[in-house]
Amino acid sequence: MPGSDDLASVMVSQPTGGMRHSMGKIISWSPDTFENVVLWNGLEITNMKIADPVGALSYTSDMWVSVIGIDSSGQEGVTQWVIWGRLIEPGASAATQALEFMRTQLAAQISAEIFAARIQSDFDPLVAERTSTEWGDPTNGVDPGPAVTVDVSPAGKALVMIGCNTISSSLDSASVLGYEGGTIGFSVSGDTTLTPDNNYIARTSVYKYASGSVTMADGVRVVSTVGIMVPVAVNPGSNTFTMKYAKSGSADLLVVDNRSLTVIAF
Known part of the structure; x- marks a missing residue:
């Protein structure tokens, strides 16, 4: 499998704990449950944990994200993966992309509740x-x-x-x-x-x-x-x-x- 030459380290226990930082691409995303499938180094990883749930309101399929693999004890056998954050290409639309989560239905509901509390x-x-x-x-x-x-x-x-x-x-x-x-x-x-x-x-x-x-x-x-x-x-x-x-x-x-x-x- 292309790009999978080091997958053995993911699937087997390591002698010491460790962390790896990389990039992945979301290939499946549920905006309601945050269930996901992320393609990392040729491997599809299901339901990575979410480090930034507010930012995740704007996540969609085909989006690149920063991912972290953690095996703190060295005895897990399978590394635990976390979506650390969204990756945005610098450019004219970068700021707009960063604020997309504020335009979701959930964000609008939260904003309405906050505003109502001030009246x-x-x-x-x-x-x-x-x-x-x-x-x-x-x-x-x-x-x-x-x-x-x-x-x-x-x-x-x-x-x-x-x-x-x-x-x-x-x-x-x-x-x-x-x-x-x-x-x-x-x-x-x-x-x-x-x-x-x-x-x-x-x-x-x-x-x-x-x-x-x-x-x-x-x-x-x-x-x-x-x-x-x-x-x-x-x-x-x-x-x-x-x-x-x-x-x-x-x-x-x-x-x-x-x-x-x-x-x-x-």
Whole structure:
């Protein structure tokens, strides 16, 4: 058999342990079970062990691999073979080939699971009111929040999405509902401390002009859904995001319900 002049050393016990490093060609490969047949030096070796299971996600038939034969005790009789890694020819497509495993179905599933773990969301349908112009929690006894805790990577970024249903109205002497309006925002605690930022808010308000003739008997009242999505820089680690509220300066109160908070950590 061509190229098999030293196969005797593979098939018989050696007086001392040893290791050999060579190249082989995959002639049969199962992407689901990693079962394989590798052609080495003219000999077909079945089901070599896999040293790099992540890299093996991109293995296919007709691929060249680095293989290692191990007989550590010298008494095994048949050398144990391991696929050590994939061999790639340098060239324009080398980097693309190296990343092929990241495009497999399994890799996509793993990526989706990792990404899903970085998305945290909280929702509260109850009506919340805020009667202060200072940022804070609801003042009508409703639980604070919504709030979520996320683990931020060394990239130090988070995408924050807040929203709610709300009522805004103008002040009118004939109105029995008063003047409602304000803003929603968020704070951050934990490995980062951030107070609500007036650049990162959703505002709800309706005003009547201070001058001019107004013929309406009552004020204007608008029911709407407001929201905002903003990226923020935070410290890596555990960070808790909590929704906060403030009424407008001359309003009687802020009224919101169906409050939602979603944070994607990067």
